[in-house]
Amino acid sequence: MASAVTKLATLTPSGTSTTTFSGISGSYDDLKIIGSVKGDWTSGWGSAVTAFYIQFNGDTATNYLHLTNDQTGTTVGAVGQNSWSSYYLYAVASSFGSNTGWGHFEMYLPGYKVTTAEKRIQGIAGYTQGTNESQSNNGHGSWFSTAAITDILFGLNYGDYVAGSTFTLYGITNS
Numbered sequence: 001m002a003s004a005v006t007k008l009a010t011l012t013p014s015g016t017s018t019t020t021f022s023g024i025s026g027s028y029d030d031l032k033i034i035g036s037v038k039g040d041w042t043s044g045w046g047s048a049v050t051a052f053y054i055q056f057n058g059d060t061a062t063n064y065l066h067l068t069n070d071q072t073g074t075t076v077g078a079v080g081q082n083s084w085s086s087y088y089l090y091a092v093a094s095s096f097g098s099n100t101g102w103g104h105f106e107m108y109l110p111g112y113k114v115t116t117a118e119k120r121i122q123g124i125a126g127y128t129q130g131t132n133e134s135q136s137n138n139g140h141g142s143w144f145s146t147a148a149i150t151d152i153l154f155g156l157n158y159g160d161y162v163a164g165s166t167f168t169l170y171g172i173t174n175s
Contacts, residue, residue: 003173003174003175004172004173005032005170005171005172005173006028006170006171006172006173007168007169007170008021008024008025008169008170008171009021009168009169010166010167010168010169011154011166011167011168011169012163012164012165012166013154013160013161013165013167014160014161014162014163014164014165015160015161015163016160016161017155017156017159017160017161018153018154018155018156019153019154019155019161019167020151020152020153020154021033021151021152021167021169022150022151023150023151024112024149024150024151024152024169025171026113026148026150027171028112028113028171028172028173029110029111029113029172029173029174029175030108030109030110030111030112030171030172030174031108031109031112031149031169031170031171031172032106032107032108032109032169032170032172033105033106033107033109033152033167033168033169033170034105034106034107034167034168034170035091035104035105035165035166035167035168036102036103036104036105036164036165036166037052037091037092037093037102037103037104037105037161037165037166037167038092038093038094038095038101038102038103038161038162038164038165039092039093039094039095039156039158039159039160039161039162040094040095040159040160040161040162041094041095041156041158041159042094042095042159043158050090050091050092050093050094050103050127050135051088051089051090051091051092051157052088052089052091052092052154052155052156053086053087053088053154053155053156053157054086054087054088054089054107054121054152054153054154054155055085055086055087055152055153055155056119056143056145056147056149056151056152056153057145057147057149057150057151058151058153059143059145060085060086061085062083062084062085063083063085063143063144063145064083064084064085064086064087064141064142064143064144065080065081065082065083065084065087065141065142065144066079066080066081066084066087066088066121066139066140066141067079067080067081067139067140067141068080068088068089068090068137068138068139069137069138069139070090070135070136070137071135071136071137072134072135073134086155087121087141087143089105089107089123089125089139090125090127090135090137090139091103091104091105091123091125091126091127091137092127092156093127093128094159095159095162101127101128101134102127102128102164103125103126103127103128104125104126104127105123105124105125105126106123106124106125107121107122107123108121108122108123109121109122109149110122112148112149113148113149114146114148115146115147115148116146117146118142118143118144118145118146119142119143119145119149120140120141120142121140121141121142121143122139122140123138123139123140123141124136124137124138124139125137125138152169154167
């Protein structure tokens, strides 16, 4: 159980497709990131516009794995990928049509500073797309590196973040 949670930084991207926490301190045991996101993509619905990708320390090689269980309306499914160039979290509402919905997420990065083991990622998310679609999902993944995490990039494949999008980083001390 965490004995201290410290807010480290908040990002508020707008008009850009990427945002990054840089120079993350190694003073904590774990990291948590909580946010609300929406993109300006207007060309249609679909999973291509409902996710953002995450990369650690500028690593764009195929060193990531993710598995996500999801629910859209009354349908359930799962998506899993080995050897990707990033980790994906399905949490972005698009600006298609008159969508007023937002995506919300929470990520947990246990042992982010450990240099003797690969990193693990846990995430939960959900978003709404107007009145005809909402999705909730949970997932986990790996970054196949023993490097301490010092930088975390969040990027959109399509479009840019809109004003009001936020990413807040917390450091957790477990002693």
